[in-house]
Amino acid sequence: MQAITQWVATQDQQRLNVKLWGDPEKPALVLVHGYPDNQEVWEPIIQQLIDDFYIVTYDVRGAGQSSLPRCIKDYRLEQLSLDLESVVQAVLKDKVFHLAAHDWGSIQSWESVTEAKFRDQLLSYSTISGPCLDHAAFWMRNQFKQNKSNFFKQLTKSWYIAAFQLPWLAPTVWRFFKPDQWSKVLEQLEHKKNLPSNTNIASDGKHGIGLYRANFIPRLTQPRQRFAVCPVQAIVLKRDNFVSPELIDEMPKWVEDFHRVEVDANHWAILSQPELIATYIRNFALQYE
Template sequence: MSTGGVELCVAELGDAGRPTVVLVHGYPDSKEVWSDVAVRLAEHWHVVLYDVRGHGRSTAPKPLRGGFTLEKLTDDFLAVIDTVSPDRPVHVVGHDWGSVQAWEFVTVGRTEGRIASFTSMSGPSLDHFGHWIKRRMTRPTPRKVGQLLGQGAKSWYVYMLHTPVLPELAWRGPLGKRWPGILERLEKVPAGDYPTASLPDDAAHGAWLYRDNVRARLSRPRPDAYAHAPVQLITPTGDSFLSERLYDGLEDWAPRLVRRSIPAKHWVPRTRPDQLASWIDEFVTANESGGRDGGPVQQSVAQSPYAQRFGGQLVLVTGAASGIGRATAFAFAEAGARIVAVDRDAEGAARTAEMARLIGAPAAWGEAVDVSDEAAMEKLAARVAAEYGIVDVLVNNAGIGLSGSFLETTSEEWKKVLDVNLWGVIHGCRIFGKQMADRGQGGHIVNTASAAAFQPSRVLPAYSTSKAAVLMLSECLRAELAEKSIGVSAICPGIVNTNITATARFAGADAAEEERLRKRSSRLYGRRNYPPEKVAEAILRAVVRNQAVVPVTPEARGARLLSRLSPGALRSVARLKPPL
């Protein structure tokens, strides 16, 4: 279609009768950057993509200078949506410069009523950015100066693009040739049919996006750049070009703001299409259903501080019928994640799932599986993948206790502990980890080890051995899966008030003695009274920060410290008999 002296290439997918979602690409890209996201969205929506002027198969304005102002880009956008969705407001999704443009679309008056929602990723409004800089320049506290310098350093390429001719030469020359390799190596963008052959021209023309707008807008930002549609902000936490701090105080400009964060680099439409599609889908749905009776509604995003990271993700927790596993399932549920609660105890797992739904999980399922049973785990993984999707966060938490001297521990008892505590984790990591790696869109594995992994003890030989193995397994796996953007964390709790003591085996004790020991140790743990909820909190934090080893409880942290500073001290502690 032609508008304002240029020809725009527009592509449509999906059922044209459904609400329209418009995807706007960034720099140096063409609409093909969206290909993976678009096919996923097209299952439910009428998806429209177009090449921004001067990019892909759209023609460039003549002359280039002054042809890429945000006003002209808004004209293009209006022309596109008036054609594809003349009588219904559209949902806009923008990445990078597409998002910068779309901020302009949702904050200018002439599009009011034409936009139902806006999902922004990696592209701030230049006006908000201008105010952001001004606020920090006028009151330069050390923190604000730090933020300015941080973003200033990340914007090096913006300065480069302002030099005349050189960028064009570079893009049409060596940079254009090397770009796909750079993306693959530094940005972890999977190789394939992207970037397209038009890249050198796109990049050369697109330099005018910066030259025409950046200086003008940053020096004189509009004072009235308020969003008139609900905004969902998706922030990649590993973005090399944009600081997360840019979006501080964004609520002032976009009152109905939903925040999401995703551990990924800049090119999320290529690296995380599943997650993006599901968040866009959710946001569009929420604002479509609300649109009918009055103004659009913000969906009820869970109140937890982790909601922006885990909302809508699929989390599988083993040993979820009690203790740390259950508390972890609840903590993820509160953050709006979908939960698969796995446990031997079917009733307990179902109960966990039921309560999880009550506190904010959009969906939750209880599954009765013994983690030490490889075939059952394989089956579970196949069913989960088929019915609920690929697991985003896996928590291998199931474990059993075994106490007693080594000489009195039978090989049967050894086998049982290793089967659950170690093999359960191996099966989980192997089967679900493989699914995660094959999908290639990141994820996280949490293994519950124990402070016993680095604190030797004469009364816990088998248990400590199994947990030490889990700790080392986690460290090795972390090294291997790093290149797949899958994080691995080992959680090492100390004495936590759970029912592991009430079900523990005590080697060498008869039934009555065992019952007495269980009771005594349960009371001891009860008096220590460290709640499993705090361990769950540590698990969520570990996933967000991608921590490698996380000791929880003061005694675990102390033991971890001593194991490095003076292992001899730990060896003396190991000789003590607990007062049972």
């Protein structure tokens, strides 16, 4: 399985490492990775989908081989959406495409999925373990008023978000993280051995903290009404240690054509159950060809 690699310049002069997989004549599918990952995390999924799609992956800014922004504000959702726009314009031109994303890749992709300018190009979106922050803020407010147990359940799962706001603690911890240690974390979470590991984990973990610092407080304190411009499939991981499945209950309010499937897995199901996740992505996308 070979990829063509190229560099794409963003509108603020960052450099994104982009990989193109498969036959350009097939339907286009863009995959956006989460934190603390890089685009390599998608390779088990790509193996399952390369016969059906022309696949585009990229290291988001601050991850993998892509460049490192200097300022926290450079990680804002608005800029991340412009990055996706830069990638698809460079490699797909005006071709329509499907989108699937995991974790922070999913959070940032919601910014594009709710932008009118993508309406005529984006065919479908499969979201995995990454709600729209605006939607999550509305959900948290409602739960605090009506169901405080759900509110505090998600708050407990999200303890690391507060820790990531501390200036020195989180970057220092990631500096000492080794790939074999990260492999053990994934094995414990997914209850499966020999999962692909991230050899760039220390750098990806350290620099990706900017995603949290640039976006969580503004979006959770001042949520916007954001409506999806395409059909959306939520792949819900029932044992997710970081995102409560209940957060998905908010999505139908903001998505006209909404689908939900459930998987008995933890947060990194894209590594532990790639065949099943790929099947859901494939079947959903091909409905809208």
